[in-house]
Amino acid sequence: MVERKHPNGLLSVLGWIVWLALFIWGGWGILERLLYGHRFAAYSSYVPWGHWVAAYIYFIGLSAGAFLLSSLVYVFGVRQLERIAKLSLFTAIVTLIMALMQIWFDLGHLERFYFVYLRPNFHSMMAWMVWLYTAYFLLLVFELYYAFKKDGAKDPAELARYKKILAWLGGIGIPLAVAFHGGVGALFATVIARDLWHTPIYPILFLTGALLSGGALMTMVVAYFWPARGEAWRETVTYLGKVVLALVAFDFLLEWAEYSIPMWYGVGAEYQKLMYVLFGPYWWNFWIIHFLFGVLVPVALLVWGRGPGAVGLASLLVVVTFFAVRLNLVIPGLVFPELRGLEHSYTDPTLPFNRLSFDYVPSLFEWQVFFGVIAVGIALFYLGYRYLPLVTQKEVA
Amino acid sequence: MANEDSRRAFLEKVASTVFAGMVLGGAEVKAEGSARAPDVVLTPPPPFKISSEAQEDVLVRMQRDLERALKKPIEERKWGMVIDTRKCVGCSSCTVGCVMENKLPPGVVYRPVIDLEVGTYPNVDRRFLPRPCMQCENPPCVPVCPVGATWKRKDGIVEIDYDACIGCRYCITACPYSARTFDFGENWTDDAASGQDGALALETGRAYEELANFEYGEVWKRHEGPIPQSPVGNARKCTFCIHRVEKGMLPMCVTTCIGRATFFGDLNDPESLVSELIARNNAVRLKEELGTEPKVYYLV
Numbered sequence: 001m002v003e004r005k006h007p008n009g010l011l012s013v014l015g016w017i018v019w020l021a022l023f024i025w026g027g028w029g030i031l032e033r034l035l036y037g038h039r040f041a042a043y044s045s046y047v048p049w050g051h052w053v054a055a056y057i058y059f060i061g062l063s064a065g066a067f068l069l070s071s072l073v074y075v076f077g078v079r080q081l082e083r084i085a086k087l088s089l090f091t092a093i094v095t096l097i098m099a100l101m102q103i104w105f106d107l108g109h110l111e112r113f114y115f116v117y118l119r120p121n122f123h124s125m126m127a128w129m130v131w132l133y134t135a136y137f138l139l140l141v142f143e144l145y146y147a148f149k150k151d152g153a154k155d156p157a158e159l160a161r162y163k164k165i166l167a168w169l170g171g172i173g174i175p176l177a178v179a180f181h182g183g184v185g186a187l188f189a190t191v192i193a194r195d196l197w198h199t200p201i202y203p204i205l206f207l208t209g210a211l212l213s214g215g216a217l218m219t220m221v222v223a224y225f226w227p228a229r230g231e232a233w234r235e236t237v238t239y240l241g242k243v244v245l246a247l248v249a250f251d252f253l254l255e256w257a258e259y260s261i262p263m264w265y266g267v268g269a270e271y272q273k274l275m276y277v278l279f280g281p282y283w284w285n286f287w288i289i290h291f292l293f294g295v296l297v298p299v300a301l302l303v304w305g306r307g308p309g310a311v312g313l314a315s316l317l318v319v320v321t322f323f324a325v326r327l328n329l330v331i332p333g334l335v336f337p338e339l340r341g342l343e344h345s346y347t348d349p350t351l352p353f354n355r356l357s358f359d360y361v362p363s364l365f366e367w368q369v370f371f372g373v374i375a376v377g378i379a380l381f382y383l384g385y386r387y388l389p390l391v392t393q394k395e396v397a
Numbered sequence: 398m399a400n401e402d403s404r405r406a407f408l409e410k411v412a413s414t415v416f417a418g419m420v421l422g423g424a425e426v427k428a429e430g431s432a433r434a435p436d437v438v439l440t441p442p443p444p445f446k447i448s449s450e451a452q453e454d455v456l457v458r459m460q461r462d463l464e465r466a467l468k469k470p471i472e473e474r475k476w477g478m479v480i481d482t483r484k485c486v487g488c489s490s491c492t493v494g495c496v497m498e499n500k501l502p503p504g505v506v507y508r509p510v511i512d513l514e515v516g517t518y519p520n521v522d523r524r525f526l527p528r529p530c531m532q533c534e535n536p537p538c539v540p541v542c543p544v545g546a547t548w549k550r551k552d553g554i555v556e557i558d559y560d561a562c563i564g565c566r567y568c569i570t571a572c573p574y575s576a577r578t579f580d581f582g583e584n585w586t587d588d589a590a591s592g593q594d595g596a597l598a599l600e601t602g603r604a605y606e607e608l609a610n611f612e613y614g615e616v617w618k619r620h621e622g623p624i625p626q627s628p629v630g631n632a633r634k635c636t637f638c639i640h641r642v643e644k645g646m647l648p649m650c651v652t653t654c655i656g657r658a659t660f661f662g663d664l665n666d667p668e669s670l671v672s673e674l675i676a677r678n679n680a681v682r683l684k685e686e687l688g689t690e691p692k693v694y695y696l697v
Contacts, residue, residue: 035623036621037581037582037622037625037629038581039581039583044504044579045505045506045577045578045579046575046578048566048570048579049570106565107563107565108562108564108566108579108580108625108630108631109562109563109564109624109625109627109630109631112561112562115544115561115563116543116544116563119544119545119561120543120544120545121540121542121545123540124540124541124543124567125541126541126543126565126567127544130543190541191537191570191571192537192687193537193570193571193573193687333570334570337575338572338573338575339526339528339574339575339683340513341511341512341513341524342511342528342575344513345506345509345510345511345528346492346506346509346510348504348506349503350504350583350587355504355579355581355583356504356506356509356578
């Protein structure tokens, strides 16, 4: 079977043009971020976390999901996914780098990021998160290294040794990935000031969301970019499709709990805030982007669709629209004044933004930096895909 | 008969006294025959005297309280604030005084005055609620900081170390009172001052913006740039003007309050004005149910 690592064709050329446009536009945004700080970001003193924080939890979720998928192979020996284990690991590294870049740009003092290592406060969920990421990053690098070693193993004894190391690393990685992504959920959930966030379901919801979005990302990558389109590929994609379907269903179940419980009797602190999410000015973010294109259409494609193309499209939809879910987790928790009437108090709009306002719509600049990070991520992924033995002949066959 | 006559006469007397009483209200009515000169001599009341303590401005009393508190070791002081919402006229002098004192840039505010219009015409009113930092006994903003850049001092003031803050804004989300805001590095002169006098206005404005502020008793010169100079890029909040207090001056918002609606002092001192005020039954705190134990009380 011929390896098609860089298929030439109109689609590929178009892909390059789109990437270049993203890179230039997004790169310009990143440059502006480095030169002018948060000047052009629309978040405010009253809505202190916005698009970039949502983007960060989106990327970090992709990473945790992709990693947990690889652990199914190295720890639990799920054979159907063996072919994509290394690719999953590498995707986890790339999306982790994207997440860290994104949150780094979000800091007011990005030159002080290392303070989290020098003077951590372990009461803070955020300090835990950063330390766990660091451990996770090192683990990913080691695990990928041994995965390559395993491929190059010459005798069965050596192979068994590497397999064992990988099982151990993957085994450590599972609680680590659960802890850090559950921790991201807990970072929000532990905040008593924000009743929308302050719910024990958040860590679990974040984990499920990570598995779903990360799993869908891998499915999409395998369905569209896998070099060899044989029976093995078809089998893997079909299996992944089932995983994604199950995760969409489970995530929806948790989401039902998240919304229905605080809203059921139509009264209470969270009721009007969730009504805002569902029927406020950004209702379409929930109903059209998330519910229609992130749940209904993918489920229809996965249940009734035929072949890897349908699975790939369903997964692509899930991955892209999941960003809407992340936005809906971060922003509605912040846009309601904590004290009634604060929105009518002292304000000092200096163009182009009013920093003492509860009206938040991400600015073009915030999207620009987001796409810049995506462009860098795509470049890293492409380089790894091209030059690292992520997809070997043995696994393609 | 004689008996009957005298009985009638008696009843007439009584009845006339009763009716006269009804008509004349509170005036003393005497039954016929018992009228005589009043034996009580009315004297004018003593002249209305106001004690010198009651006459003095509350600022003087608070100044005395402050000086007394400063003589104690820091761990025995507990700074607190009381705001009388019935006296507040919503002039925002406190907000503006605070902006001047701390050289606050756009987007940063330590003490906004919440302005609510209540009621329906013709019964309409406005309610004002100045909102400084609550300097909570259990501050939710402190444990969330990943680098320990904010803490509660011995005297109860929640401090931020601008040199350590990485600008993640977790504390801003964690404050239930929205008391923390973020310094975006913006300036009042950005996009301002154009036309003929633009250059001069810009120069004057710049001069103001380059003035240092003295929060927490240090000299802070903020400056924007690729690597911003703190407090640009940091979370910021009301400090109860602790830099002034420790030099024996009342917080700026207390001194600029035209209605004398804001009181400041040592809550550990049972003799202080603030201790006296919070013992009243109309003293409340915001969001008591969260258990944050604010040290700002409102009289309602």
